[in-house]
Amino acid sequence: MNNPTVYPLAMRVVHWLMAALILSLLFVGLSMVTSLGLWQYQLLTWHKAAGLVAAVAVVLRLAIRLRLNTPRLPENMPKLQQFAAKLTHLAFYLLLLLMPVTGYLMQNAAGRPINAFGIMLPQLIPTDLAWYGLFRELHAWFSVLLILLIILHITAASYHGLIKRDGVLRSMIRK
Amino acid sequence: MRYWALVAVPTVLTAAFFYAASDNRHEVSAQDFVNLQQGNAIQPGFRRAHAKGFCVSGDFISSGTLAEYSSAQVFQAGQYPFIGRFSVAGNNPTAPDLKAPVRSLALTLLPETAEQWRTAMNTPPVLAVGTPEKFYQQLLALQNNTIAEFFAAHPETAAFRNWRASYQPTLSYATEQYHSINAFYLINAAGKQQAVRWAAVPTVGAANQLPDPEAVDALQQELFARLSDGPVIFDLVFSLATSADDENDATIIWPDTNPQLIAGQLQIKQATEQSNGQCNAINFDPLVLPRGILPSADPILRARGAAYAESHRRRAREVLLNTATGAHHE
Ligand code: HEM
Ligand code: HEM
Numbered sequence: 001m002n003n004p005t006v007y008p009l010a011m012r013v014v015h016w017l018m019a020a021l022i023l024s025l026l027f028v029g030l031s032m033v034t035s036l037g038l039w040q041y042q043l044l045t046w047h048k049a050a051g052l053v054a055a056v057a058v059v060l061r062l063a064i065r066l067r068l069n070t071p072r073l074p075e076n077m078p079k080l081q082q083f084a085a086k087l088t089h090l091a092f093y094l095l096l097l098l099m100p101v102t103g104y105l106m107q108n109a110a111g112r113p114i115n116a117f118g119i120m121l122p123q124l125i126p127t128d129l130a131w132y133g134l135f136r137e138l139h140a141w142f143s144v145l146l147i148l149l150i151i152l153h154i155t156a157a158s159y160h161g162l163i164k165r166d167g168v169l170r171s172m173i174r175k
Numbered sequence: 176m177r178y179w180a181l182v183a184v185p186t187v188l189t190a191a192f193f194y195a196a197s198d199n200r201h202e203v204s205a206q207d208f209v210n211l212q213q214g215n216a217i218q219p220g221f222r223r224a225h226a227k228g229f230c231v232s233g234d235f236i237s238s239g240t241l242a243e244y245s246s247a248q249v250f251q252a253g254q255y256p257f258i259g260r261f262s263v264a265g266n267n268p269t270a271p272d273l274k275a276p277v278r279s280l281a282l283t284l285l286p287e288t289a290e291q292w293r294t295a296m297n298t299p300p301v302l303a304v305g306t307p308e309k310f311y312q313q314l315l316a317l318q319n320n321t322i323a324e325f326f327a328a329h330p331e332t333a334a335f336r337n338w339r340a341s342y343q344p345t346l347s348y349a350t351e352q353y354h355s356i357n358a359f360y361l362i363n364a365a366g367k368q369q370a371v372r373w374a375a376v377p378t379v380g381a382a383n384q385l386p387d388p389e390a391v392d393a394l395q396q397e398l399f400a401r402l403s404d405g406p407v408i409f410d411l412v413f414s415l416a417t418s419a420d421d422e423n424d425a426t427i428i429w430p431d432t433n434p435q436l437i438a439g440q441l442q443i444k445q446a447t448e449q450s451n452g453q454c455n456a457i458n459f460d461p462l463v464l465p466r467g468i469l470p471s472a473d474p475i476l477r478a479r480g481a482a483y484a485e486s487h488r489r490r491a492r493e494v495l496l497n498t499a500t501g502a503h504h505e
Contacts, residue, residue, distance in 0.1 A: 027195045033485070034198040034205055036307045036478035041462050041470060044480065110487070111457045113289045120289035127287075129220075129456045133495030136488050147192050155185040162177045 006171045008068045014061050015172055021054050022096070026147060048103070052116055055100035062093060071171045088153055095146045102142060106135035203311045205481035209489065211314055212482075213266050219493040221268045222458075223486040225279055225295075228262025229395050230452025233406060235284055237439040241413060244369050245361035247467030248290035250438060257284040259443065260454040261348045261398065264297070272394035278344070280353040280375055280409075281459035282441070292468065295459040295479075296353035296375060298342070302425040303335040307478035331426045338428075345381045348398045349407045352376050357461065357476035358422035360469040361413075370416035370471060372429065375409040375441055399446050407443040412436070422471040458487040 007015070025047060032043040073082050104124075107114050111127035114120070125131055161169030198204035213223040222228075239252030249255055259282040263275030281295040304310055309329065316325035326332045345351055353375040360368040386396045401407055415434040416422050449455045462470055462480040470476055 026192070030192070030195040033481060034196075035201060036203060036205055036208065036481055037201075038472055038474060038477045040481050041477055109456070111283070111286060111291075112463060113287075113291050115289050123287060127453070127456045129491050129494045130498045132456065132487070133491030133493075137492060137495070151185050151188050151192075154188060155181070158181050158184045162181050 004069055004071050005167060006174065007070055008064075010064055011061070011068060011070070012172055014057065014064065018054070018057055018061065018096075021050060021057065022146075023150075025050055025054060025099075026143060026150075029143060048107070048114065049116070051100050051103050052114075054096070055104075058093065058096040058100075073168065074166045077166075085156070088149060088156075091145075091149055092153070095142055095149065098142050099139065099146065102135045102139040106132060106139055109135055203308050205478075205485045208307065208311060208478075208482045209485045211311060211318075212486070213489075214318075216267075218266065218268050220490050220497065221266075222262075222490060223266055225262040225264055225281075226266050226268040227270050227272070227275070227392075228260050228279070228454075229398075229449050230447045230454035231259045231261060231398075231443045231445065232453070233257060233259070233442045233444040235411070235439055235441055238437060240436050241361065241438045244363055244371075244436075245467040246364045247292065247361075247465045248288075249284050249292055249465070250361075250467065255285050257282050257441070258286055258453045258457075259283065260449070260452075260459065261395075261446075263394075269391060271391045273344075273388070276339075278348060278351050278353075278394070280348070280351075281454070283454075283457060283459065283463075285465070286453075286457075290465045291463060292465050293457075293459050293461060293463040294355060294373075295461050296355055296373075298344075298351050298353060299335060299338055300352075300354045300356065300374070301334045301338060301428050302356055302475060303332040304329055305331060305424055305426050306474045307482075310475060310478075334426060334428050346385050346394075346397065347382045347401065348394050349401055350377045350379060350381045353409075355461070357425050357473045357479075358416065358471040359464070359476075360422075360471060362467050362469055368469070370420065370422035371413045372416075373411060373413045373438070376412045378408045378410060378440075402443070402446055409441040409443075411438045411441055413438055423473045425473055425475055458483040460484065 006012070028043050028047050028050075032040050032047060035043075073085060104114065104121075108123045108125045109128050109131035157169050157172075160166055194200065198206045201207075209223050218226055233256075235249060235255045235257055237249055237251065237253050237255060239250070241250035242252070244250070259280060262279045262281070263270065263272055264277035264279065265275055278298045279296060282293065284292045302310070303313055303326070313322070313325055313329075316322045326336060355373045358370050358372050361371055362368050382397070385393050386400055387393055390396055398407065413436045414429050415436065416429065417433055420429050420433070421427065460480050460483045461476065464470065
């Protein structure tokens, strides 16, 4: 196959939908754990449902990613930068899987039911305080890593788009 | 110019995340609240409020009386298991039972099912104030010995003060009445909603002696002894709001003339120390509700979820670290 210059449409669509979903999940997550406000309850309910949707979306996206041909990074890009780019993309997939997994297990350990569209999802680990402590902290720490990664990723994308103008940013935007 | 934009992008983003994560943007955050509740002498692994208590379990015998008001499983006639916890208010897990101003009963009915219902109930039928911010000020005033001034400045505390003046603590957890205080909505299959409050009402008269009145856990001993003679039973009584009641204001008592319905009987059968009981791992967040029950917009009720979660997070982290460092091996 030849080397495409843009990501396949399916991946671009999934990328931007997920970007919006993950950013909302992060902002809602951070707000709801400090707020005593009336909306906290609705935010939490939304967070859990949207978090499960995100889990399904990441798996779908990985499946598409592994099947489709994606654009190569520019030839003249230093090898170290190319490696860094690949590493951050891998870290993204990993964290995007770990966030919903820790969220899910945290709910299990707290003995709270997880309902998806009226169906009760299985409890995979026992209701236990130490397990809760583990997954509650991991959910928070992974979210910090994810935020750092997002800032790095957006900065790098802006660098390509604003300074280098080498088509890397464009590959995720237009045809 | 383009370089400025490159600097601006991560700066704005970082600032946005910092703002979202900061608890200082709230007048009182969940963290502020729990900090105040736990005080300076942190008790690792224990609840930051209602630290002293023990676990119970038993069955709820639902009469089916509320089935026409709510589609929740617990209100359909039948027998449903629950786990629960008796406790006294305060952050000290070794405080003397008899010194506490408030006693509590918390329940998780139908645990480990999608129909799970949690409730945490206290002896007062009303709250002194109506918002978490004012409640925070009330706790501050208690700590600073300025509660008289606080009450004087807040006329909405009248119903609470009247209750407190007339309340006589009994000599048993089994003979107290425990109130949801906050209101909720029952939703039936047709989608019709009815605002309610509920209370666990004792079925036996006040006891007149304690096994050991001097003991720190005098009430716990009494309940354990009582259970060896058979179940401890409460009626779960629902009070239905009328158009005259405001379900979002927990500072006002609803009249006795409102319809009162008995949803069923709570039969408490076993009790265990909290350190090895099932009730220790969970928090009794009153916003864990099955379909058929919804929370009112009472600001205090809505504030409880995040505060309970913060307390739960802290004690769970402490237990985790303890387990990890082997400090607590049997
Ligand atoms: C990609 C998916 C997800 C992201 C990005 C995400 C992000 C976050 C963040 C940033 C927080 C705040 C953490 C803190 O500052 O302490 C949070 C809290 C929380 N998340 Fe998620 N989350 C995701 C999925 C889930 C899922 C699937 C569930 C459960 C089904 C879940 C349940 C929770 C709960 C219950 C809290 C609050 C815990 C508390 O109140 O102490 N999350 N999440
Ligand atoms: C803004 C108001 C309130 C705040 C911030 C608050 C805070 C807390 C916290 C942090 C806990 C410990 C949770 C845990 O670690 O498991 C707790 C427990 C409890 N609260 Fe509240 N509370 C509030 C209002 C109320 C009200 C109105 C009631 C009664 C109707 C109540 C009844 C209880 C009971 C019974 C427990 C003990 C539950 C157990 O046995 O685990 N609270 N509260």
